[in-house]
Amino acid sequence: MHDVAITGTGVFTPSQIITNDELVAAFNKYADLWNAENAAAIEAGVAEPKEHSSSEFIIAASGIENRYVLDKEGVLDPSRMFPSLPSRADDEPGYMAEIGCDAAQKALSEAGCSAADVDLVICAASNMERAYPAIGVEIQQLLGAGGFAFDMNVACSSATFGIQTAADMIRSGSIQSALVVNPEICSAHLEWRDRDCHFIFGDVATATFLQRDQAVKGDHFKVLSTRCATQFSNNIRNNNGYLRRTHDQMEDRRDMQFMQNGRKVFKEVLPLVSQHIADHLTDAGVAAGDLRRLWLHQANKTMNDYIGKKVLGRTPEPGEQPNILQDYANTSSAGSIIAFSKHSSDLENGDKGLICSFGAGYSVGSVIVEKG
Template sequence: MHRVAITGTGIYTPDEVISNAELVASYNEYAHRQNALHAEAIAAGEREPLPMSSEEFIVKASGIERRHVVNKYGILDPGIMHPVLPERAEEELSIMAEIAVRAADEAMRRAGLTAGDIDCVICAASNHERAYPAIAIEVQQALGIAGFAFDMNVACSSATFGIQLAADMIRCGSARAVLMVNPEITSGHQEWRDRDCHFIFGDVCTAVVLQRLDEVQAGNAYEVLSTRCVTEFSNNIRNNNGFLRRTREGHMVDRRDMQFHQEGRKVFKQVVPIVVDLIQGHLAAEGLAADDLTRLWLHQANKNMNDLIGQRVLGREPTREEQPNVLQEYANTSSAGSIIAFSTYSDDLPAGSLGIICSFGAGYSAGSVIVRKR
């Protein structure tokens, strides 16, 4: 069995940024228009008025201050309230593949590898812009990589599940080096017209290169010591859009359940113990204690949730250095969030440092990866 290391990471960040102030102004204008349009029904008690949003509400609920997006004007236009992207011909590189290539180039450069060194490409993301052909195969072709490629989706846990799969392939010898990409255009499944979630998501793409430890060239590498994944079915985070939509009467109209929707309080209450149990059980199985960890790179969905997870795992309040957050800048970028945190806050640790990458979300699903700095 071969030992495995993460040797390169990459991040593609869209140029366009939406602040909380801009988002609140756009949503509140939309809410005012809808409430005026339905004023009679609201007065008669037949319809609830849309509530207003505020910057204070967003920061208190999530810790998010801004987000990057691939298209800003469509989201902020109260008459549109979703990104507007030009259609691309089938012969053109798709937008998901395009941003994946950008992140992959950086990850391979940092790993000291070329396309010829990669055996497999995994596109692990919470949404894919089409059913087939696989985005991963398109990325493979664009980069000139031989071997094989495939897509996978475990919602916000896609990256850690992808790391486990890549590590298993390398350990057993079916690949020497694997490129995993996480193109997350979450603005497309976000419901920007819903006060309770209109601030949650942002767009980004991350990439990770994993390879055999005995072939590592990069100076900043982390050995993957162990991985663990868990799933438990729940409807509390759901998106009903899919290829069977047109087969059901009334499903082609603008329906709320065809975008991201969740029972936020239930998710918080139920997911936190799942994640804490996963991390604690994973550490115990490897003969490790929480005090052995130098850093936790958690899924970047909600600061309050991360704070509570850190407290329960460490038995105390984690410091910013021990548990860095990037969601204030990026918002929830689904599977990419923990990888942004790892990529941004991993170079500074000394050799021998132990850390854990952990992501969690819809499914429910959660994955953890214990790593050690070389």
């Protein structure tokens, strides 16, 4: 059996930003248009008028202030309210492969490695651009890596499930290294016209490079233990499964885009995640007090505050549980990796931390690491 280390991470951040105020202005214009077009039905009591949103509502509900997207214009068009991502020719790189490759190259650079050092590429994300060929294989080709690649989808836990899969292969000796890439184009499967969720998601791509501990060249985090769990629930669901809608499908079934029953998710996921982490720490022989940092899934500030307090037995100190969702919003599987990538360099040798994701499925994945 071989020891495993995370030797590099990378984050691709789109250049376009949507602030809460910009998003609210567009949504409210859309709501006004819809109310005007359906005035007769509203007057007759057949339809309910759409309420306005507000920046105050978004902050209170989520803690989100901004989000990065690949196409700002389409999202903020009140007559459209979803991104315009034109289909690319088959001989052009796909959107997910393109942004995933950017994050992967940054992770390799941080590790002091090149594509020649990669044995496996896993594209782990919540919604794939196509069914096949695998996005992971396309990223492998764009990087110029050898070995093999595949896709996996465990919604918001895809990154941590990918890390466990890669780590298990490295431990067993079947490979020496792996890139876990998380290209999340969440703007394309969010329902921007639904006041309850129109603010939740943003776009990003992250990558994590794992190697045998013996191959480490510089700073790294030893992977001490990993754990994954799933429990079926319909409370977070997307029946479509495709990234893009056409203009003709703008009034399609509501359940073909992201949907969630927020109250049930809060009630059921919080104890599930807290207990999962507690059990993982106990079985790994790590005390909660030994954790210098929690890098949690970036879905909602209230959820993270609750989990952090439950795990540590106290309110986390500033910096112990970094949030990035105020800047990036919810980026599905990439969120915990963004937090880890941006808030880990200050730790010292021997410091321990935990990466944790949770989401649709339900799914929970946790990775206990130690700075080496």
